[in-house]
Amino acid sequence: MVxxxxxxxxGKPKAAAARADTCEPLKAAVVRxxxxxxxxxxxxxxxxxxxxxxxxxxRTVGAWEAKKPQSWGLxxxxxxxxxxxxxxxxxxxxxxxxxxWMLRQGHFTVTRPWQPHKVGNPAVPASHLCWFILDVGARxxxxxxxxxxxxxxxxxxxxxxxxxxxxxxxxxxxxxxxLGRQFHDLSVLLEKSGTAFPETRVKLRIxxxxxxxxxxxxxxxxxxxxxxxSTRRAAELFLATLPQKLAHPWTLAExxxxxxxxxxxxxRYARELTGRTPIEHLTFLRLxxxxxxLAREPKRKITDIALACGFGSGxxxxxxxxxxxxxxxxxxxx
Numbered sequence: 001m002v003x004x005x006x007x008x009x010x011g012k013p014k015a016a017a018a019r020a021d022t023c024e025p026l027k028a029a030v031v032r033x034x035x036x037x038x039x040x041x042x043x044x045x046x047x048x049x050x051x052x053x054x055x056x057x058x059r060t061v062g063a064w065e066a067k068k069p070q071s072w073g074l075x076x077x078x079x080x081x082x083x084x085x086x087x088x089x090x091x092x093x094x095x096x097x098x099x100x101w102m103l104r105q106g107h108f109t110v111t112r113p114w115q116p117h118k119v120g121n122p123a124v125p126a127s128h129l130c131w132f133i134l135d136v137g138a139r140x141x142x143x144x145x146x147x148x149x150x151x152x153x154x155x156x157x158x159x160x161x162x163x164x165x166x167x168x169x170x171x172x173x174x175x176x177x178x179l180g181r182q183f184h185d186l187s188v189l190l191e192k193s194g195t196a197f198p199e200t201r202v203k204l205r206i207x208x209x210x211x212x213x214x215x216x217x218x219x220x221x222x223x224x225x226x227x228x229x230s231t232r233r234a235a236e237l238f239l240a241t242l243p244q245k246l247a248h249p250w251t252l253a254e255x256x257x258x259x260x261x262x263x264x265x266x267x268r269y270a271r272e273l274t275g276r277t278p279i280e281h282l283t284f285l286r287l288x289x290x291x292x293x294l295a296r297e298p299k300r301k302i303t304d305i306a307l308a309c310g311f312g313s314g315x316x317x318x319x320x321x322x323x324x325x326x327x328x329x330x331x332x333x334x
């Protein structure tokens with residue numbers, strides 16, 4: 001485990017979107033020639049495009065080599081699968097779960113499906129990074145993981161690996177020499193493959209890496225928390241990101257669906273976590289955001305602020321603001 005390198009990240013993690021991040025800043029840097037990238041991908045991830053039926057579980061596998069500091073970074077984003085990265089050279093700012101690390105050579109990271117994370121602070125320094133993302137079919141913390149059928153780990157080992165990855169909050173680790181060698185070999189394989197996807201060898205490397213990750217986590221004897229994959233956790237994560245999605249015209253049904261829960265179950269968790277109904281909590285957050293914007297942006301139109309915070313109109317905002325704050329929005333600017 002990496003210690004003494006955490007600090008509070010700047011900014012706030014953005015909510016998981018309806019689709020995975022596309023790493024557009026990284027793609028643009030490759031086009032400009034700012035760094036070298038080798039890899040293969042499905043969907044909109046960077047790398048040479050794979051046919052739809054070719055190992056669809058590997059959403060992307062690749063490596064970048066930036067020999068100089070970059071002008072870009074990957075701000076808060078999510079992936080639809082579990083992501084493993086390994087830093088071969090250099091250093092790299094990384095943030096997730098309310099903490100920030102400075103990755104050093106030999107560190108590897110694990111981010112769970114749809115877990116917000118950030119790379120760069122704000123830009124990426126000179127670095128050499130290798131990664132792969134596996135889609136395990138989960139879109140919410142409480143959903144079961146379905147590993148690719150080409151993995152050679154036994155069912156018992158896969159169950160144990162799943163528990164170790166789902167039920168601990170530590171995302172950054174120091175890799176041992178064997179795990180580092182496997183990532184190094186994967187990087188070299190991708191760099192030398194040209195346009196032909198070395199499917200068999202990539203699968204072999206990923207299998208070896210997962211075996212090494214399992215061994216490393218077992219040796220750490222880490223404490224596990226099964227609540228991290230509970231239905232309550234799904235509601236908790238959604239509510240934590242709700243302040244960044246206030247402009248959306250949420251209904252109770254939509255909020256519950258975003259968590260993968262039923263309306264009554266989500267409503268119960270919302271009351272437990274916030275002391276309010278979901279709609280009451282949404283209104284509370286919108287009012288808090290609007291009050292802050294009124295004070296910080298005195299020249300901005302009140303109607304613009306109302307719409308930005310999710311109120312349907314300036315008149316409705318004024319009514320709700322008056323009812324809850326005892327004054328009209330214009331007075332809030334004082």
